[in-house]
């Protein structure tokens with residue numbers, strides 16, 4: 001499939017009683033940021049795409065393949081959840097190697113793949129450490145390495161930069177850009193941050209009350225949001241400044 005064609009299509013409903021997700025979402029191979037207030041259903045959307053959560057109705061299609069009935073490990077997705085979910089009893093090496101071991105990869109292949117990705121993300125010196133001894137930014141890189149080492153078709157990032165300071169955030173944003181460009185993997189990045197959206201996104205989807213209420217080219221969404229979206233962002237004057245960043 002070439003550039004500009006639909007890579008991912010989600011059309012899924014899930015009713016929790018207290019909350020209903022009714023998500024229609026599609027993207028090509030770019031970098032898509034999903035913005036939305038807390039409790040909008042952003043994490044649930046990622047969990048449905050990853051196969052952690054089964055929709056009541058609907059479909060998930062990745063690269064023309066209907067993966068709705070497939071378990072997470074057969075979807076070829078690298079998922080970095082909100083709290084990174086690193087295994088606390090395993091070393092950084094064990095954490096990164098986990099997905100390859102689970103797929104039955106050869107020991108020496110695992111070692112070279114882990115070492116290569118660790119070098120790419122500048123965490124080779126951390127391989128023997130346990131997650132509890134890492135900083136927020138280091139944990140984020142380890143989680144990203146764990147997601148990337150399986151050579152996924154798609155990367156899902158759930159608020160990946162929420163736990164780091166501004167300087168680290170800027171550095172990590174550059175790394176995410178690099179990873180997206182270098183590995184050529186489509187990314188869905190969930191955040192509340194307009195700065196992250198303006199810096200990283202090719203496309204922006206805005207989610208509210210379980211639905212995607214606006215979606216399109218990043219510049220367009222940031223410059224002319226619907227009233228509903230503008231009210232949520234509540235910073236209309238900021239749009240012009242954000243456009244300056246994009247230019």
Ligand SMILES: Nc1ncnc2c1ncn2[C@@H]1O[C@H](COP(=O)(O)OP(=O)(O)OP(=O)(O)O)[C@@H](O)[C@H]1O
Pocket residue numbers: 016018019036037038039040041042043044045
């Ligand atoms: N297993 C569940 N059972 C019932 N309700 C749930 C369940 N999981 C999530 N919810 C509810 O669904 C809604 C959406 O949750 P979700 O975590 O997707 O929001 P979010 O947009 O990612 O929020 P945040 O930005 O705060 O992470 C919330 O109201 C949440 O309480």
